Amino acid sequence: MAIKKPSKTDKKHAYDQKLCQLLDEYSRVLVASADNVGSSQLAEIRRGIRGESVMLMGKNTLIRRCIAAHAERSGNADIKALIPLLQGNVGLIFTKGDLKEVREEVAKYKVGAPARVGLIAPIDVVVPPGNTGLDPSQTSFFQVLNIPTKINKGSVEIVAHVDLIKKGDKVGSSEAALLAKLGIRPFSYGLVITNVYDDGSVFSPEVLDLTEEDLMEKFACGVSMVASLSLAVSYPTLAAAPHMFLNGYKNVLALAVETEYSFPHADQIKEYLKDPSKFAVAAAPSGGGAAEAGAATAEEKKEEESDSGSDAEEGFMNLFDD
Numbered sequence: 001m002a003i004k005k006p007s008k009t010d011k012k013h014a015y016d017q018k019l020c021q022l023l024d025e026y027s028r029v030l031v032a033s034a035d036n037v038g039s040s041q042l043a044e045i046r047r048g049i050r051g052e053s054v055m056l057m058g059k060n061t062l063i064r065r066c067i068a069a070h071a072e073r074s075g076n077a078d079i080k081a082l083i084p085l086l087q088g089n090v091g092l093i094f095t096k097g098d099l100k101e102v103r104e105e106v107a108k109y110k111v112g113a114p115a116r117v118g119l120i121a122p123i124d125v126v127v128p129p130g131n132t133g134l135d136p137s138q139t140s141f142f143q144v145l146n147i148p149t150k151i152n153k154g155s156v157e158i159v160a161h162v163d164l165i166k167k168g169d170k171v172g173s174s175e176a177a178l179l180a181k182l183g184i185r186p187f188s189y190g191l192v193i194t195n196v197y198d199d200g201s202v203f204s205p206e207v208l209d210l211t212e213e214d215l216m217e218k219f220a221c222g223v224s225m226v227a228s229l230s231l232a233v234s235y236p237t238l239a240a241a242p243h244m245f246l247n248g249y250k251n252v253l254a255l256a257v258e259t260e261y262s263f264p265h266a267d268q269i270k271e272y273l274k275d276p277s278k279f280a281v282a283a284a285p286s287g288g289g290a291a292e293a294g295a296a297t298a299e300e301k302k303e304e305e306s307d308s309g310s311d312a313e314e315g316f317m318n319l320f321d322d
Contacts, residue, residue: 015058020070022054023079026094029197030102030205031085036113036189042091045109045191052097060086078200085195085202093191100208103193110190115171115179125165125179125186131157132182141178 006014034042034057046055064083071080082092095102115125127147132138134156142149148159165175165186179186193205223239230240256266257273 012062015062016066016069019056019058019063019066022056022092022094023067023070023076024074026054026096027199028095028099029082030093030095030099030106030193031082031195031197032091032093032106032191033194034089034091034191036187037191038111041109041111041190045106048105048109049093049095049102053093053095053102055091055093057091060088060090063092081200081202082197085197090194091191093193099196099198103205103208106191106193110188112185113187113189114185115165115176115187117171117173117176119171119187121165121167121169121171122187124163124167125175125184127158127162127164127178127182127184129158129160131155134181138181141174141181144174145178 032055042055042057049055063086067079067082071077093102093106115121131152132155135154136151136156139149139156142156142158145162145164147162147164149156150159151157164178165171196203196205196208226237227239227243229235230237231243236244253266253269256262257269262270
């Protein structure tokens with residue numbers, strides 16, 4: 001008896017059920033670009049994130065339709081935020097783990113790739129100097145690309161670093177052929193996280209790199225800006241309240257100093273202003289003790305010198321008395 005193969009409709013229905021199950025079970029999704037990523041590489045990534053994460057690939061139109069239909073059925077309109085993110089060759093990674101750790105795990109699975117003709121270079125390609133191992137008949141490649149070379153021990157040698165391809169440029173046939181002859185695989189490809197969905201919120205993956213120190217610094221900067229704006233427009237806020245109270249206290253203190261109005265703290269300030277020497281009295285114990293000690297030592301030395309002088313005089317007089 002022949003086994004009936006599932007039809008396209010059955011496959012779409014099964015895919016819809018799987019996607020809806022993942023949307024119900026997971027609240028965090030990483031949207032990853034899968035350009036130039038092969039099936040074997042995707043299999044390795046699936047094994048690497050297995051346990052807390054599930055990766056789902058598929059056609060964008062089908063995924064959009066499934067998400068929109070599930071949002072209507074479940075009443076969870078937040079998941080519609082995923083629909084605008086489905087642009088190009090992308091996949092969805094549903095996870096319950098730490099988003100930063102999952103992204104770092106996905107980034108481990110990159111493989112080197114040759115420079116193919118017509119490919120947009122993701123990075124700058126630089127050919128290092130040195131012996132290429134190619135025989136002198138291959139110098140035509142280097143001449144076309146204006147690469148300085150010399151013949152050394154029967155082979156072509158590049159004499160200086162060469163910026164062969166700039167980032168964003170298309171790879172030409174001559175560049176691709178030269179890199180293939182040199183055995184250089186300049187590019188590496190893997191899943192690249194482009195967006196992060198977390199329980200209805202969508203943000204850039206760069207946010208995952210922020211530390212607690214970065215957040216505290218940004219928060220302090222924001223509080224400072226709010227306080228400055230509040231003080232400028234005289235609008236009270238929690239950030240500006242301490243500064244407003246302090247400025248108000250300074251104004252009241254200045255008014256008390258210039259008038260007969262007074263209060264305990266203002267009385268102390270007025271006393272200091274009447275007799276500034278009290279500032280020196282307050283600082284005297286630390287420096288005064290040393291001065292007094294020095295004076296006492298000088299007096300003791302003077303007394304010792306006078307005592308020794310009188311003894312000498314008495315001895316001198318005793319010589320004549322005898």
